[in-house]
Structure formats: C-alpha cells, structure tokens
Amino acid sequence: MQFPSHSRASTEMRESMDAYGISPALQEQFTRCSSFHTVTAPGLFIGVFMVDYALELLGARHGEKLYAVAExxxxxxxxIQVMAGCTFGNHRLQVVPxxxxALTMNRPSEKYAIEGVRVYVNAEKLKKFRIINAWYTHSPGFDSGxxxxxxxxxxxxxxxxxxxxxxxxxxxPPKSSWKSVKCNDCGEMVPDIALEGDHCKGCGSQSYYEVLS
Amino acid sequence: MQFPSHSRASTEMRESMDAYGISPALQEQFTRCSSFHTVTAPGLFIGVFMVDYALELLGARHGEKLYAVAExxxxxxxxIQVMAGCTFGNHRLQVVPxxxxALTMNRPSEKYAIEGVRVYVNAEKLKKFRIINAWYTHSPGFDSGxxxxxxxxxxxxxxxxxxxxxxxxxxxPPKSSWKSVKCNDCGEMVPDIALEGDHCKGCGSQSYYEVLS
Incomplete structure (x- = not known):
C-alpha cells in the first residue's frame, strides 16, 4: 500500500509532523527512509517510530555498531537499515518471518546471548486508533481508496x-567455517556448508530460475 | 572483512578508479553503497559492478520498478537495494541463500514467470586474478593482514x-491472502497464514529471544 506522493500531500504531511511535535531530526529520517523504500508507506512510518524508540531505549550512540532482528x-x-546501519549485506540485520x-535490537556479543530491546505494535493500544487498527488488522472496514x-x-x-x-x-547464532567447492551440476563455486548432497541449493531445493542462454 | 577507511586509502582508491576508467557516476555508486553498508568491503565492490551490469543488460530506466534475487x-x-531500489521492506528483493x-533481476509480471538476467562471478574467469581468486575461494593463501x-x-x-x-x-511467487488473528500464547496479532497450530512462530519454531521485563 502506497501513499501518493505529490506536493500538496508532502506539504500537509510536513505540517502535521510539526503540529504533532515530531522533531526536525526525526522528520529527516522519514524523508531518508521513504527515499530508500522508494514509496511512502504507512508501515514504513510506524517502523521509523519503532527504530527511533529502540535506539533511545538502548541508549545507542550515533554510528554505534548494533544488530537487529525484524519479525x-x-x-x-x-x-532498520537506513537509521541503524544494520543492513542485510553487512550481516547485522536478520529477518525472522x-x-x-516487531523488531529487536542489541549490541555485539562474544557470547551466545545478549540483552536487547524488543519494540512491537501493541494490539491493545491500537484499539484507541480506529483507522490504524482497521488497516493493521486487515479489516474489510479499511478502504484504501x-x-x-x-x-x-x-x-x-x-x-x-x-x-x-x-x-x-x-x-x-554461532558462525560456521567453510571451504569453497564446485557444484557437480552447474559447476559454480559454493561454500561446502551450503551443499545439498553433491550439488548446490540452486540446483536443488532453492531452484528459482531456468536458463535461457 | 573490511577495508580500513582513512584519507590516504580513499584518495588512492579514487585515483585507481580514474586510472581503470570507472565513470564518475559509478564512483558515486561505490560511495553511496559503502556509506549504506557502513564499511567498504571487497564483496560490496564486486556487487556494485554486478548490479551496474545487470541494470545495463536489462536496459533499465532510472527509477524503474524492478525485482531482484540475491543468492x-x-x-x-x-x-541491489541502494542502486536498484529493490529493498527488503518494499518486497522487491528476496534472498535465496x-x-x-550471484543475483537475478527482472521486471514486474502479472504471470507466473518472466524473463530476467542473472549475473554471477565466474570461477573460470577468476583464475586470471590471483588475489581475488585466493580471497573468493577462502584459500589459506589469502592473508587479510x-x-x-x-x-x-x-x-x-x-x-x-x-x-x-x-x-x-x-x-x-504467488501472493497469499490472510486475516489477522491472536496468538494463544503471547497474545500478539499475527496473520493466520503465519500460525503454527494455535500459536505464532515466535512462540514456536522461530523463537529467538526470552523476555526479561
């Protein structure tokens, strides 16, 4: 679901943010996140508040190395990626579907577990907000038009x-060691820990394409 | 593995990019991606070349809506997220582990399948590049120091x-319809299609935290 982006809407939104006491720094995060996400979506806006809250609860310093889970x-x-620097590619964000x-954030740890903070949308609190509740619970009463x-x-x-x-x-999660081996089917290199029998997952259970040329 | 970022290294890297004929536009992508990734990593640099190649092979227009898979x-x-706008949160990036x-990129489709392009690191071609090959194959001959x-x-x-x-x-992949239901264990709302029996995955197979307070 997307929020149509035109100047009237943007101006109104900025005025609402000012009226609701949203700081200029957080308004800047809304802009950065919408730009990365390529669209302005209701869930993204809730997410910005969630990450901001989690960072505050952790007492995180700007640029501090953190880890996150999105549920x-x-x-x-x-x-999470834009505001906290926990990206998929740098291995500091995990999605547990x-x-x-909800999201969890914590500092690095050399041990098997560490204290962190989990921020979530509270279904009870949501009941006071009729429109968000209808949208969030996927109610037929929510008309996206x-x-x-x-x-x-x-x-x-x-x-x-x-x-x-x-x-x-x-x-x-513990780290695994690995060495590079060749898949017997496609001939491409993969870590041995990612093999299924004598072939890679791309030739096995994770196959998702067929070659044309 | 990270590339130490200090001014000497950055200047040298920029000079190398100029010497190797890397366009200013692509150099800007290296900067944007490193900033998002929070560190400059060898794999990230290869990834920038891969996404740039895939976009060219697709003939993609700037800002065009695309879908991607990372392997x-x-x-x-x-x-992929920074350069092509296919993010995790906007559902246009999927990781198939x-x-x-390697990565695959394609345009949207209303059907069950669509033509796309897959760009991958070719192990045969890599043999001409001694250091990359040693690093990529996780060889003991690669000394990160x-x-x-x-x-x-x-x-x-x-x-x-x-x-x-x-x-x-x-x-x-086909889209699934769902309605919002309450987990019998934690009491939080989840889509019914994400239940395991009468409880959510957070209380079941995907449990990853214990509550302190």
Missing part, C-alpha cells in the same frame, strides 16, 4: 502511543 | 572481467 519482511527492514510488526491520508495522519499523531517494548535476551 | 546474504543485497555470489589493499585494487581493475551473465526465466 516481518513488511516495511520494517528498511528503517514470524509475521509480527479513501482512508490512506487519514491513516498516515493518525500514524503521525499516534507516534509511540501504539508501541510497547520488552527487555529481552537475544540468542546470538 | 547470498553476503554484501550483494546492499548494492544458495551461497553463490597484508592483501586487503591489493585485493580492492585488483577488484577495481577487473571490473566486469570476472563476471558472466545468463538470460533466465524467473518464477514469480
């Missing part, structure tokens, strides 16, 4: 009021 | 010369 692929990975609008602007506005107004947090112990 | 979590997801330094600068330099010099591509047919 859904929907929107949340993007503000539980289907919840007419309610997208009021939805964004209610999200900006609610800010952290729909969120809760928990202090948690996050398990740290 | 590893290592580095490659980041240049095959363990290969002394060979990181020469490695980056060889990557910049090689450019596309270590890459190959295939025209492929990519399968498009």
């Amino acid at each position: 859904t692929y929907k929107c949340i990975p993007d503000p 539980i289907g919840k609008f 007419t309610m997208i602007y009021p939805l964004i506005d209610e999200i900006l107004k609610a800010g952290r009021d729909i969120l809760s947090y928990q202090r948690v112990i996050v398990r740290v | 590893t979590y290592k580095c490659i997801p980041d240049p 095959i363990g290969k330094f 002394t060979m990181i600068y020469p490695l980056i330099d060889e990557i910049l010099k090689a450019g596309r010369d270590i890459l190959s591509y295939q025209r492929v047919i990519v399968r498009v």
Whole structure:
C-alpha cells in the first residue's frame, strides 16, 4: 500500500509532523527512509517510530555498531537499515518471518546471548486508533481508496502511543567455517556448508530460475 | 572483512578508479553503497559492478520498478537495494541463500514467470586474478593482514572481467491472502497464514529471544 506522493500531500504531511511535535531530526529520517523504500508507506512510518524508540531505549550512540532482528519482511527492514546501519549485506540485520510488526535490537556479543530491546505494535493500544487498527488488522472496514491520508495522519499523531517494548535476551547464532567447492551440476563455486548432497541449493531445493542462454 | 577507511586509502582508491576508467557516476555508486553498508568491503565492490551490469543488460530506466534475487546474504543485497531500489521492506528483493555470489533481476509480471538476467562471478574467469581468486575461494593463501589493499585494487581493475551473465526465466511467487488473528500464547496479532497450530512462530519454531521485563 502506497501513499501518493505529490506536493500538496508532502506539504500537509510536513505540517502535521510539526503540529504533532515530531522533531526536525526525526522528520529527516522519514524523508531518508521513504527515499530508500522508494514509496511512502504507512508501515514504513510506524517502523521509523519503532527504530527511533529502540535506539533511545538502548541508549545507542550515533554510528554505534548494533544488530537487529525484524519479525516481518513488511516495511520494517528498511528503517532498520537506513537509521541503524544494520543492513542485510553487512550481516547485522536478520529477518525472522514470524509475521509480527516487531523488531529487536542489541549490541555485539562474544557470547551466545545478549540483552536487547524488543519494540512491537501493541494490539491493545491500537484499539484507541480506529483507522490504524482497521488497516493493521486487515479489516474489510479499511478502504484504501479513501482512508490512506487519514491513516498516515493518525500514524503521525499516534507516534509511540501504539508501541510497547520488552527487555529481552537475544540468542546470538554461532558462525560456521567453510571451504569453497564446485557444484557437480552447474559447476559454480559454493561454500561446502551450503551443499545439498553433491550439488548446490540452486540446483536443488532453492531452484528459482531456468536458463535461457 | 573490511577495508580500513582513512584519507590516504580513499584518495588512492579514487585515483585507481580514474586510472581503470570507472565513470564518475559509478564512483558515486561505490560511495553511496559503502556509506549504506557502513564499511567498504571487497564483496560490496564486486556487487556494485554486478548490479551496474545487470541494470545495463536489462536496459533499465532510472527509477524503474524492478525485482531482484540475491543468492547470498553476503554484501550483494546492499548494492541491489541502494542502486536498484529493490529493498527488503518494499518486497522487491528476496534472498535465496544458495551461497553463490550471484543475483537475478527482472521486471514486474502479472504471470507466473518472466524473463530476467542473472549475473554471477565466474570461477573460470577468476583464475586470471590471483588475489581475488585466493580471497573468493577462502584459500589459506589469502592473508587479510597484508592483501586487503591489493585485493580492492585488483577488484577495481577487473571490473566486469570476472563476471558472466545468463538470460533466465524467473518464477514469480504467488501472493497469499490472510486475516489477522491472536496468538494463544503471547497474545500478539499475527496473520493466520503465519500460525503454527494455535500459536505464532515466535512462540514456536522461530523463537529467538526470552523476555526479561
């Protein structure tokens, strides 16, 4: 679901942000995240508030090396990557596809577990926000044709009021050692720990394409 | 593995890029991707060349809506996100963890499959590049203490010369419909399609934290 981006909407949104007391620094994060995400989406906006909250709860310093888990692929990975520097490619973001609008952030650890903070959308708190609740619960009462602007506005107004947090112990996955081997089918190199029998996962269970030329 | 970022190294790298004929536009992509990735890594640099090649092979217009698959979590997801706008949060990037330094990009499709392009590091071509080959194959002959600068330099010099591509047919995963339900254990809302029996995956197979408070 996308928020149509035209100048009237952008100006109104900026005015709403000012009216709801959203700081210029956080407004800048909304802009950066929307640009990365390529569209302005309601879930992205909630995600920006979530990451901002988690960073504050951790007492994180600017540019500090952190790790994150997103509990859904929907929107949340993007503000985590842009605002906290935990990206997929630098191995500091993991998605655990539980289907919840929730994230966990923690500092590095040499041990098997470390304290972190989990921020999530609280279904009870959401009941006070009629439009967000209808959208979030995928209710037939939510009409994306007419309610997208009021939805964004209610999200900006609610800010952290729909969120809760928990202090948690996050398990740290162990690292694996590997050596490079050739797949017997396609002939490409893969880590031995990624093999399925004598062939790679691309020739096996993870096959997702057929070669044309 | 990271490339130490200090001014001498940055200046030398920029001079090497000029000497190897890397365009100012592509140099700008190296800067943007390194900034997002938070560090300058050899795999990231190869990834920038790969995404640039894939976009050219597709004849992609600036800002065009594309979809991508990365065949590893290592580095490659980041240049795909930054350069092609296919992010995790906007559902246009998928990682299929095959363990290969390869990516596939394609246009949107209403059907079950669409033609795309797959760009990959070609192990045969790599043999001409001694340092990259030693690093890429995880050889004990690669010493990260002394060979990181020469490695980056060889990557910049090689450019596309270590890459190959295939025209492929990519399968498009179907979308699922869902409704919001409450997990019987934690009480949080999840899509019904993400349940395991009467509880969510966070209370089941995907559990990754314990609550402190």
